[in-house]
Amino acid sequence: MTCVNGDVNDDAELENALRRAAELLDPVPASLMEVAVEAFRFRTVDAxxxxxxxxxxxxxxxxxxxxxxxxxxxxxxxxxxxxxxxxxxxxxxxxxxxxxxxxxxxxxxxxxxxxxxxxxxxxxxxxxxxxxxxxxxxxxxxxxxxxxxxxx
Amino acid sequence: MTIPDAPDVRACRVDIDSTGALFQAAAKGDAAAWEALVGRLSPLVWSVVRSHRLIDADAHEVFQTTWFRLADNLTRIKEPDKVGSWLASTARHECLKVIRGSRRVVPTSDVDVLSPEADDRSPEQAVLDAEEAAGQEAALRRVWQAYEQLSDSCRRLLRVLMASPPPSYAEIAAGLGIAIGSIGPTRGRCLGHLRRLLT
Missing domain, CATH: 2.60.40 (Immunoglobulin-like)
Known part of the structure; x- marks a missing residue:
């Protein structure tokens, strides 16, 4: 599957700049990721x-x-x-x-x-x-x- | 302005099957698979929550509730490949409930409000910092500031769109409660607005 062509590529480039901006300025807080990982331990399995x-x-x-x-x-x-x-x-x-x-x-x-x-x-x-x-x-x-x- | 190189675009995104495989492994009790799943899909959940512009405390709660629910439903979800959409939809519904109950949303925004604490950085940010990429960072801040000037509807869509790895249109639709067919045209229009703000 190709990733590029004409205007679509421009939009893709801009969207990716937004993505990198979000990673820089509004990332998932690391503490929240840890809480989500922990959730596995107290999940309900049989109840x-x-x-x-x-x-x-x-x-x-x-x-x-x-x-x-x-x-x-x-x-x-x-x-x-x-x-x-x-x-x-x-x-x-x-x-x-x-x-x-x-x-x-x-x-x-x-x-x-x-x-x-x-x-x-x-x-x-x-x-x-x-x-x-x-x-x-x-x-x-x-x-x-x-x-x-x-x-x- | 110059926008930093784009190393990745939508069509090159991560294999969906592997997300389904991680989910199935987690459902069988594989904690490492669960952790990988959290790593992969947390940006999507966070983006959906952020797109609803809750205050931080509510955003954090909704994020946690969403993942706690998935943990409880590991053996009950029948379509592992759609776990991203399931998370996006769950996060959206929790956001709407919080908004209905309190209307505690961020009225306006600025980069300072949304900037993370220095000790709460993601690995991605740490890498970016280490790149000695002051110029790149400034360019990304300009992109972000222009994004903040967009209309509510554009910000809502683009905030979900910019999750990393790039979400599928099905996941975006689930996270925003909109038709898949409306995403492409709105994306094009909003990115057009954004480009004009940047030139």
Whole structure:
């Protein structure tokens, strides 16, 4: 396949100058590349993936202010998770409930996972959740599922 | 003005099959393949995020969410060759969600805002620096400044187009939510504008 001809070549040359300018002036931050590489280590391999089924921030009436809680719902085949996320200083407070209500162990996924045990109705609170992508791993009886990652 | 030599153009880009092969190896648990995949497709994801002009903190979050999602979906994606489009599309949807929720976008831009920290340089930049290429660098800065003067729609397209290695039109379309057929004409028009700004 040839790479050149007439005006196309001029455009290709200019596009490539842009590419080199972007590499120089707006490259992918190295720290982000490292985080992406790390993601492989805490990926979910066998657990069921619960998809985002409700997001108060989706749609035209979306709001995300400091006083507003964001409400998220995740649904798997046998169980799901409802979350209410509020900003608390630089971090977040997450109030959640496993559905259908049942005793469960819930883990905030990430480099340093944090585990909490719910009450008999599947309710839990996690404070000081750092900003960044958020996902939970839940164990309800024999069922294990993880929620789809969301940006909060 | 003189634009530095162009060592690579679209038609000579990296073999798509090898991206699919890396993906399949990663799906089977090969961490090195995953790392190579991150290296190859991160500029595409970053370009899609940048084209949506989020503030830095949001841009960083969306980039991470996009890759975390791919890691969780390694064994679920059925078309390994289209992993670039999958990433571009995922990044776009996350950007739109953040924009809808906050409208925290960069209102105007300048080179200073977008310039990386000195300790956060990519290997490419380090190489460029080492080239003792002050003249080249100045030329590239002029190109970048001219790019910043383009219309929103031109900046959006060109920012994705300038990912390295050059993205396919399918990946660009996925990252911007536009028809593949509209890319060529818009690219030509925007590069024409850019050229006039540079002469």
């Amino acid at each position: 069921e993936l619960a998809a985002l089924t409700f997001d108060s921030m989706a749609g035209t009436a979306a709001v995300r202010g400091p006083a507003q809680a964001r409400v998220l719902g995740f649904g798997g085949q046998e169980a799901g998770l409802d979350l209410e996320i509020t900003a608390a200083g630089p971090s977040h407070r997450v109030v959640g409930q496993v559905t259908p209500p049942a005793h469960a162990v819930v883990e905030v996924r990430g480099d340093t996972p944090v585990s909490v045990t719910t009450d008999a109705l599947g309710r839990f609170i996690v404070d000081r959740v750092p900003p960044g992508p958020l996902s939970f791993r839940c164990r309800v009886g024999d069922v294990v599922f993880t929620t789809e990652w969301v940006t909060v």
